[in-house]
Structures are given as structure tokens and as C-alpha cells.
Amino acid sequence: MKISSIFNLNKSQAELDFVDIDPTEDTPLFLDPFFLSKKQDDWSINATLTLRNFFQRLINLIREGSESEAKELFDYLHEPNSTCLGLSTDNPQGKGIGNQDTDKIYDSLLRSRAIQTGLIQDIEDNILFVENFGKDKLSDMTTNIITKYLLLYTQNQCRLHNIVLTPNIPSPFFWNAHDNEWQTEYTDMLIINQQKILLVPKGVVSYSKAYTPDKYYNQFVLEFLQNEHLRLQTTLVQRRNNGTQFVTKKSLKAEVPLSKEFLRQFTQEHPEVLETFKNSTDVESLTNLEIDNFNIQQIVQRLITSLQQIPSGAEHASDFHNIIIGILEILFYPHLINPKKEREIHEGRKRIDITFDNAAKKGIFYRLPETHHIPCPYLYVECKNYSRDITNPELDQIAGRFSFQRGKVGLVVCRSIENLNLFINRCKDTYRDDRGLIIPLVDNDLILLLQNHNELNQNFMDSFLSDRIRDIIMG
Template sequence: MRVSQYYNLDRTQASLDFLDVDIYNDIKLYIDPYAFEIIPSEFSDRCKYYIQNYFDTLLNYIRIGDNSSAQAILLELREPNETHLGVSQEASKGRGLGPFLASKVLSSLQQSEAVQTGLLQSLEESALLIRGVGYDIISDIVTNIIRAELILYTQCMAEHYNIPMEDNVASGPMWNPETKRWYTNLVRLPKTDRGPLLLVPKAIVRKKTNYDIDEYYNHYVLDFLRSQEFRANSGLIEILKNGKERITKKSLEAKYGTEKKEVSIRETLRHPEILETYRETKADKVSSPLDHEELAIIENSTMPDLQKLFENLQKIPKGKKDADAYEKVIEQLISAIFYPDLMYPKLQHNIHDGRKRIDIKYTNIAQKGFFYWLALNYPASHIYIECKNYSLELKNPEFDQLSGRFSPSRGKFGLLVCRNITDKELAIQRCIDTAKDDRGYILILEDNDFEELVDIRQSLDYNNKMFSFFQRKFEKLVM
């Protein structure tokens, strides 16, 4: 049973910001620490700080020989059952460290030349250079380190989707980067009949972490060794009938060994440039969030029905009486259509100490497409949505209301969403006036625009088509 079913949310994964996990079993997905490197958000910045602070603290203890302190901050890591991520075949029960495995990891770190020499620089590199550490363990470690942030995220999402929470729930260990110690607290969290629930943004999970030992070994370590053998004109070179030369993986493994982690560790210590090349490649190679289709396959769930969401929009009567229902359907449509570009929706978001309110706010995490281009060229860290459930002419107050929410730090781009406009040219001119007065950039989306966006999202080339759709509208503001 998924979270959406357990709490009767009447939503599918497509319109949920969090991963709609099975509350009884684990789903084979993992939190990738590298995801925070490519997601421009305050949430990501805080998570990166927590992770690097913990990892630097751990390595420093090991390098100075303070083994008791190192063991203390490792032993506090526990099985993060609350997220329901990982590889358990039975009911979710965790695959985390625990005392025995924590001792093994500590022993591997203590014996690692990569730690002592400073070659190991980040937690994700442990999957390449530390014995006994794979991406499942890294995911569990990360979950523990950022638990405080996941609790805050869960609380926000529970309020957003009306998921009930309970008081005085044991938080589990949370990392304090100031004291460099673990602490616990009683917090407010959702609880199922299987225990506390931690919601995880679907934008930060992957089928495996970005730093992958199979990829590193096969395409970097072995390729480096192959190049060395060619330069040495070694006996591993075979001459094919067509005169071409080759060195097989089998012959390399016969000489260097078949244990990929051991070979990778040994050769990386001898030739640190292998790891440096891998780092550079990873810095340029963005690991994108899983799309709707991938999530549906992994979760064994249905594909998103965007057409049904649009039909739900059409069923809502126009007028202030149904403004709340309209706003909620718009949020579902935008969340589904613009994933993974926009995340962390907040309905009725307050600013200026509550003196002003924004109908919907999103964090812009786009790595390609229109919203990515927008953030590169204009203040657009957040995208603001104002919803008007009527067909009357949009007048200056509606535009001033939205532009009044803009700021250089929060973002200066928003969508004014309404049913349909009588005088489109006048409405567009009001958007142009707002832009020319340096009060921000507003685009209007009507019902027929959402119908087109649904069709675009369901097309094979939706990224380019989506860019063209918004670029046509945006160019009118800046011409």
C-alpha cells in the first residue's frame, strides 16, 4: 500500500512531490548525495553542508587517530526504516549500518590509504575506494545525516497534502554540524501502522548513486590499464585478422585481478589521475531525476493520466466559490506537467511576515529546458503562481498582486493562471508593462494553454516543445 492510498490523497505519483513509497516494503531506490550538487535550492544547500560536515569530521578523527570519536559518530547511524528505500525483500526492516557493519566500515576507513593521503574527498567516493561500502550503505548514511532536513520536508509535505501527523514521535539520530555530535528529539511526523514515516523528495532518488563502482572499474580503471599496456607494447596485445590490435578485459583481469573494488583501490592509489578524470566527468554529467515513466515501472504503478487532470480542471465551475478547488487542481497539473523542473510546492505561501500571500510557490531545480534557461538569465530561483478562477478581464490589480511578490532573491517570474481572457492583447500588454517597469516577468496560462501543455508533455519531444511554448510567450515581454 502506497502513502497516497494509505492516506486517501486522491493523487498519483505524478502530482506528488515526494516518493510515493510502499509503507510495508522497501522500494529499490536510493538517495544520491550527488543529487544535491545539481539541484539549486536551499534544501540542497543545507543537505550538502550536513553531509560534508559529517564526512570531514569522521575523516579527521581517523587521520588524527581518535578512533573512539570516529566509532561514536559511526555507531549512531541506524537503519532508516522510515523512508522505505533500499533492497529488503521482506517487510521494510532496514539495511543500515548497525554496530557490526559500522565497525567494519570504520576498520576499512582506518586501513585506507585513500583516507590517510587525502585522496578520498567525498562520501560518494567511498563507493569506489572503501571496502564494504556500496551505494545502498551510502544512501543509508546520507539519510541519517540529513534526517533533520527530511523531517522538516515531511512536515511541509504533510501540511501541503493534508496528511495527519502525531506529536512526540522519536526523531532518530540527527547530526548537529555545530557540535559535531548526534542528538535526538521528539518531533511531529506522520505514523502508519508500521511506524513513523519520512517522506523523501522524488527529485533526489536514483536507481543507484552517481558514483558507481561498476562504471568506474569498467570504463576508467580498466581503460587506463589498457592504455598503459598498449603504450608498453605488452604481451597482452592481440592482433586480429583485420590487423587491428586489442586487449581484452579477460586478459587484463588475468594480470591485475578480478576483484573490481580491490583493483580499483590499488590502481587509484598508484594513479590518482584515474579518479580525477572520473570526478571531472561526473561534474559535467548531470544525473537527472527519474522521470514519470521510470517511477511508474519501479513502483509498479500506473502511468500519469494528465488528460484526467485536465478534465478535472474543466469540471470546476468558474467563480470565487470554487477558488480553492481550482487552485488545488492547478497545483496538481503544474506539478505533473513540469516535473522534474519544479519541486517543493507550497500552497498559500506567506511572505513579509504573513502580510502577503502567494497562492502557490515552487522551487526551480531545472537542469534543462525553459526554466533552466530562465534561471540562467533572470532571477528565477522560485516560480510563483497566482490562480484566478474566473473569465473576466484581468486588470492591473491582478498583475500588481503577483509582481508585488517578486524580489531579486526570491525570483521575479510568475504565472498568472485563469480560465480564459476576453481581451488577450490588453492582458499581454499589461505583462509587457510590468516587465518594462522592471517589476518582473508574468506569463498568462488559460485553460486552453493547459490543454496544449498536456499534449506537449505526452509527446516524445516534450522538452523542446515546452521550451518553444514558453519562449514564444516570453519573447513578447522582452522584445
């Protein structure tokens, strides 16, 4: 039974920001540090900095000859059962890092010339050059190191969906980059059947197929060697009937078969090829349908029907708030991630209904800061289940919550606006006064966006928002 069912959330994977795991079995997804390093949202950046801090500390100790201290750091990298991600087929305790595996990996690192010579710079490089190291072990190491961020994320998601946390529970160990040590703390945790559970953002998991020895070897190393053999006119060069020359990858594989030892030797001689591999390889967030199997049209119709049935007014504000979270998750993923509810600012004097982290690599939420120069590290959402129109005081209240550091873009989601042109003009005034960009969305807008939703092509949503924003900032 998945998290959504255990806690009666009545939400599909598409309406949730976290991977909707079944705590009794592992889901074959992975935390990939290379993927994390490519993402630009705050959560991923902080997690990546922590990973790099740990690994640099480990490398420094190995190079200094402080083997016992390095081994002590490594001893905390056990298999984490709390995320229920990985390759197990039964209970979540299968092919991760056990004690024997930890010793093997550490011994491989200790002996590796890749460490001593500086070939390995990032934790994900281990998968290319170190023996006994695969994507499952890399994911387990990553999970252990960034457990603190997963813990904070889990707490936020549970509060967002009103899932009860158990107080005063010792957390799993996590790496503290500030203190350069492993730590644990007593805190609120999600406990299911006496098992500590950490939720993982669906936007940061992958199948770990991008940064692999096979891809590096086949698409970068062999292609480099093909060009070298052509340049040097070696015996591997063949001619077609029309006189053009070529070198087959098959002939190269026979001469230099794939092994981590070969990749180490090659990369020592040609580090620029690894650099090209890193710079040209990108990873996209998985779609909801890649994570879970469901009928998105049925979900969309259910949301539209539920939205239309919620009465306006304070009594039903919570129901409206809850359904809007799911709708925005469907519409804006993977551009906006990590929603948080009722975030306090100004030392608790003001509250924002929902905040999303801006993780956009394209589309309108990418263009707002890049093209329009409007700061947007976060997007603020205010849900107003009013039976009347929103007026200037509400707009002033929302604008007062913007700042350069937090961002100056927000959505006002409400049931209807009788005079939309007048409201747009009020948003124009706010924008012209340099108090931020406020974008209104009403029920009919959300229904239209849901009806035209396509996970693989978000052009309709992007065009709709672009037109509304253009009315505000260009009108």
C-alpha cells in the first residue's frame, strides 16, 4: 500500500511532489548525484554542495594517508532502508551497501590511482572508475549523505498533506557540511509500522542511465578513438567503395574492451573527453507516467469535477487549498517543485499559502528571471476561496511579501473575478511600482489548463501564462 493510500490522501502520483512509495517494497528509482548537480533549485544545490563537501573531505583524508579517519567516515555509508528506493525485490533491504560492500568499496577507493592522481573529482565519478561500484551503491551513498535534506523535505510534505509526524525520534545519521562530521538529531519523523520513512522529491530521482561507464565508453571514448585512428591512419582504418574512410566501434572494442581500468588510463591521458562527457550530458526529470502508471485524463476530470463542487467561502477554504496544491503540481511539474504550505516570513508576522521552488530549465518560469529579469527563485501562491472579488488590500498584502532574495513573482488563485480587465490593471500598477509580478488564475483558467494538459508538451500552459503575463508587464 502506497503512502497516498495509507494516509487517505486521495491523490495520484501526478498530484504529489514526492515519490509515492510502498514502504513494504523498493521502487526501482535512484538518487543520482550527477542529476542533482545539473539542477538549479535551492534544494538540489544545497544537497549537491553537501555531497561535494563530504567527498572532498574523504579524498583529502585518503591523500593525506589518514586511512583510519577516512574509513571511519565511510562506515556511515550503510544501506538506507528509509527511502524504499533501489533494486530489492522483497522487503527494502536488498542490493544496497551492506557492511561487506562498504569495506570493498573503501578498499577500492584506497587503492585507486583515480583518487591519488585527482582523476576523481565528484562523487559520481566513482561509478566510472572504481571497481565494485554501481548505481545502486552510488544512490545509497547519496541518500546517507543528504539525509538531512530528505528529512526536512519529508517534514514539509507531511505538513503540506496533514500527515502526522512522530515527535522526538532519533534521525538517521547525516553529513553536516558545516561541522565536517556525521550527526544525528531527535526530531519529528514519519513512522510507518515502526519504520522510519524519508520521502524523496520525484523531480530528483532517475533511472541513472545518463552518467554511466557504458555511455562514457561508447559515445565519447570510442568516438574520440575513431577520430584518432583516422588522423593517424592506423591499420583499423577501412575504406568504403566511394573512398571514404571509417573505423568501426566493433574493431575498437576488440582492441580496447570496456573496463574501469581502461577508462582510468584513457581519462588520465585525455581528461578533456571526460569534461566533454560531463558538460554535454544532461538529465531530465522523469515524467509522472515514467514513475507510475495511471490514466491522466481520469485524474484531470476528477479534479475538475471536485473543484466545481467546492463552495466558495471560509468554511471550505481548506478543501480549496488542498485541491489547488494537486492541480498546480500537475500543471507545473517539473518546472516548479517542493511545495510548502503556509511558510512564515518576517519572523512569523506574515504567511504565504504555498511556495514552490523554481527548478525550470525552460519555459515561462525560466524566462521570468533570465529574459524579464524578475527574480523568481521561488513562486508564491495565495489561495483565496472568496465569494467576492479580490481587491487592492489583498494585492498589497501579497506584494508586501515579495523581496529580491525570495522572489517577486506570485500567483493569486481564486474562484472568479467579475472584472478581469480591472484586476489586470491593478496587477499592472503593482508591477509598474516595482512591487512584483502578481498573476491571477481563476477556476475557469485552471479547468482550461487541465483540459489541455500534456505531460510531454507543455506549450499550451506556457503560452497561456505568457499571454497573461504579457498583459500585465507590456500593457
